[in-house]
Amino acid sequence: MFVMSIWGTSLSLSSRSLAIALVLCVTLLYISYSFNACLLASISRSLQQSNLRNLLSLTSTPRNESSSNSSSSSNDSATPASNPSTNSSNTTNRSISSVPAAVGIANSSDGSPKYQLLRQPGLRPSRHLPDTLIIGVKKSGTRALLEFIRLHPDVRAAGSEVHFFDRHYQRGLRWYRHHMPYTIEGQITMEKTPSYFVTKEVPQRVYHMNTATKLLIVVRDPVTRAISDYTQAASKKADMKRFEQLAFVNGSYSVVDTNWGPVKIGVYSRYLERWLLYFPLSQLLFISGERLIMDPAYEIGRVQDFLGLKRVVTEKHFYFNATKGFPCLFKSEARSTPHCLGKTKGRNHPHIDPNAIERLREFYRPFNNKFYQLTGINFAWA
Numbered sequence: 001m002f003v004m005s006i007w008g009t010s011l012s013l014s015s016r017s018l019a020i021a022l023v024l025c026v027t028l029l030y031i032s033y034s035f036n037a038c039l040l041a042s043i044s045r046s047l048q049q050s051n052l053r054n055l056l057s058l059t060s061t062p063r064n065e066s067s068s069n070s071s072s073s074s075n076d077s078a079t080p081a082s083n084p085s086t087n088s089s090n091t092t093n094r095s096i097s098s099v100p101a102a103v104g105i106a107n108s109s110d111g112s113p114k115y116q117l118l119r120q121p122g123l124r125p126s127r128h129l130p131d132t133l134i135i136g137v138k139k140s141g142t143r144a145l146l147e148f149i150r151l152h153p154d155v156r157a158a159g160s161e162v163h164f165f166d167r168h169y170q171r172g173l174r175w176y177r178h179h180m181p182y183t184i185e186g187q188i189t190m191e192k193t194p195s196y197f198v199t200k201e202v203p204q205r206v207y208h209m210n211t212a213t214k215l216l217i218v219v220r221d222p223v224t225r226a227i228s229d230y231t232q233a234a235s236k237k238a239d240m241k242r243f244e245q246l247a248f249v250n251g252s253y254s255v256v257d258t259n260w261g262p263v264k265i266g267v268y269s270r271y272l273e274r275w276l277l278y279f280p281l282s283q284l285l286f287i288s289g290e291r292l293i294m295d296p297a298y299e300i301g302r303v304q305d306f307l308g309l310k311r312v313v314t315e316k317h318f319y320f321n322a323t324k325g326f327p328c329l330f331k332s333e334a335r336s337t338p339h340c341l342g343k344t345k346g347r348n349h350p351h352i353d354p355n356a357i358e359r360l361r362e363f364y365r366p367f368n369n370k371f372y373q374l375t376g377i378n379f380a381w382a
Helices: 002-059 065-072 142-149 169-178 194-198 202-209 222-236 243-247 268-276 289-294 296-306 354-375
Strands: 103-107 113-117 132-136 155-157 188-192 214-219 284-288 318-321 326-329
Touching: 132 142, 132 194, 132 202, 142 155, 142 188, 142 214, 142 289, 142 296, 142 326, 194 202, 194 268, 214 268, 214 289, 214 296, 222 243, 222 354, 243 354, 268 354, 284 289, 284 296, 289 296, 289 326
Parallel strands: 132 188, 132 214, 155 188, 214 284
Antiparallel strands: 103 113, 318 326
């Protein structure tokens, strides 16, 4: 009996010890599992952050950047190829993606970029050097052209004039790329600076960036363009001399002042000859400024064809404002309500002496005829 009692007591102690041991084992397993899970999560986050930093660092050191910069900064003694298509290394200056795949860009409250996951797989938003430039001509309708073509979902453009090729060229292509909008595969990057057309060094500089660049040139009757140019300047300077005093030497209509900017810019053939030294006519599209106002859908249709885009922007996007005498938009890239381009568009011109206008037409006539020959287009300016 005494032995049985001891054995029972031992059994009871053994069961209790076993239970305690099991509880300890389960506790240790739980602690081990929790620790390992936390450790793995921490390692995973560190790896993701490291990968993101590595990918984002590509923005500051994009591939082929050094070669692009060296090409763009070469001196003006370089000779352009007779056929730009043969320069395969320069036909595209697309950078590698500036942000990782499946990452979108948004602006935080302090203006710095933040990244959001995109749901569409394969999208790689990045900044590119422009495929297409609106190079001029000033006061011919370049802003209207830009706003109209930006209605197309496959066109993304810098909102303001960058002036890279005429004022900031020494900053390099990396700086220029930074001023371009983010695009995805299949979208065209575009920039507009009208002074490019008349600046001597620009054709070669654009050629060095990309021999396949497509160029859009809006032209307008040079007499009305000069008056429009003067009207804009006079709106900013109350004591400006009359148009007739500035357009002619010594107040006489016999000698046109070709050094005065508004008159000088209208000699289109002189500037076009520089561009044709570097780019074939097939890479240039000339848009009539007059027709862009009267029939914007027609001219934008030509632009879409030239850029290889589907005709998305049509008559349904425009309406004519009789008060401004200018086409307006039912909606745009920035606004979904009907609006015009702004109070600076469609200004009323001052009265100009008809004799001064006729003398200017005589002055421009031979230059206009030369321009018609170079472009193969008769714009029928009086």
